[in-house]
Amino acid sequence: MVNHTDTSVVTIERFIIEQERLIPHATGELSGIMYDLALASKMIANKVRLAGLVDILGEEGSDNVQGEAQQKLDVIANTIIVKALDHGGRLCAMASEEEAEIIPIPPQFRRGKYLLLFDPLDGSSNIDVNVPVGTIFSVLEKVTDGEDGTLEDMLQKGAAQVAAGYVIYGASTMLVYTTGQGVHGFTLDPSIGEFLLSHPNMRIPEHGRYLSVNESYEQLWSDDVRALIRRYRGLDGKREAMNVRYVGSLVADFHRNLLGGGIFAYPANAKSPNGKLRLLYECNPLAFIVEAAGGAATNGRGRILDVQPTELHQRSPYFVGSRADVAIATEMLAT
Ligand code: AHM
Ligand code: MG
Numbered sequence: 317m318v319n320h321t322d323t324s325v326v327t328i329e330r331f332i333i334e335q336e337r338l339i340p341h342a343t344g345e346l347s348g349i350m351y352d353l354a355l356a357s358k359m360i361a362n363k364v365r366l367a368g369l370v371d372i373l374g375e376e377g378s379d380n381v382q383g384e385a386q387q388k389l390d391v392i393a394n395t396i397i398v399k400a401l402d403h404g405g406r407l408c409a410m411a412s413e414e415e416a417e418i419i420p421i422p423p424q425f426r427r428g429k430y431l432l433l434f435d436p437l438d439g440s441s442n443i444d445v446n447v448p449v450g451t452i453f454s455v456l457e458k459v460t461d462g463e464d465g466t467l468e469d470m471l472q473k474g475a476a477q478v479a480a481g482y483v484i485y486g487a488s489t490m491l492v493y494t495t496g497q498g499v500h501g502f503t504l505d506p507s508i509g510e511f512l513l514s515h516p517n518m519r520i521p522e523h524g525r526y527l528s529v530n531e532s533y534e535q536l537w538s539d540d541v542r543a544l545i546r547r548y549r550g551l552d553g554k555r556e557a558m559n560v561r562y563v564g565s566l567v568a569d570f571h572r573n574l575l576g577g578g579i580f581a582y583p584a585n586a587k588s589p590n591g592k593l594r595l596l597y598e599c600n601p602l603a604f605i606v607e608a609a610g611g612a613a614t615n616g617r618g619r620i621l622d623v624q625p626t627e628l629h630q631r632s633p634y635f636v637g638s639r640a641d642v643a644i645a646t647e648m649l650a651t
Pocket of ligand 2: 413435437438439598
């Protein structure tokens with residue numbers, strides 16, 4: 317007999333609706349942002365999939381077969397997100413790693429109470445060699461009066477995020493997000509164009525086997541960072557060696573470690589005193605996700621989500637992953 321109550325296939329739309337019902341007085345605005353982001357990421361996935369065909373379809377700066385000027389994929393991804401989100405009436409401003417200034421909502425559209433901050437295509441330098449890339453996003457609620465989102469609204473601590481997520485364009489496309497209660501992963505089924513719930517309630521192991529760090533900066537690290545990485549690698553004899561895995565594409569490294577446990581580190585170094593990664597577009601959203609999954613994130617002095625941002629594009633040293641592994645960084649660097 318056909319079982320009509322079978323609930324094994326859950327689309328992201330259905331999941332978002334069911335999550336919204338759990339929140340008293342929810343207006344549906346946040347759900348709307350999530351739908352729009354899911355749509356944008358399907359469009360980006362489609363473009364990323366064609367990346368290797370650039371020589372056939374036309375070089376950057378030239379016209380492709382449709383007569384459209386070719387653009388770099390990170391610029392295309394940026395435009396897709398802005399266009400998918402600017403007219404829904406739910407946002408009062410956006411900010412992107414790709415744009416120097418706050419992106420205002422065009423005057424003809426309604427404003428909402430939320431702000432969206434995003435890195436449209438992180439790790440985009442990896443595209444040429446067919447390595448996974450990703451989109452990272454963070455949602456904040458407006459704190460100032462007035463209709464438009466301001467710099468002050470953007471510069472809130474990461475702990476104030478109301479939602480955060482990432483999309484990984486890998487062997488399959490996955491969208492992982494949290495509103496602070498549980499981290500949920502959806503895999504795109506390209507045959508039907510839907511994100512289906514594949515990883516409900518993701519939890520990062522308490523400690524793990526993966527260490528992700530670019531060791532080519534070793535000569536530039538401070539002594540305490542060098543000692544920390546030696547500790548993770550088991551070279552000081554104080555713990556078992558972790559397995560080094562570094563893709564060089566943050567979303568891919570983070571995603572593997574979220575599933576398998578371990579730590580991703582991008583410490584400060586003599587040439588980059590604040591590391592490389594951006595607090596608002598990369599560190600905060602992934603810290604919000606990892607904490608909701610039971611993990612932790614620090615800049616080496618304290619919890620990432622407690623840092624008061626002072627600039628839109630500020631960078632931060634970053635250690636993120638399993639709680640027990642991040643605790644070692646806190647212990648060895650915070651002194
Ligand atoms: P991007 O935002 O310019 O793409 O740079 C961020 C990327 C991350 O995906 C990755 O973790 C890091 O840069 C790798 O940097 P490095 O090559 O210095 O190890
Ligand atoms: Mg980036």
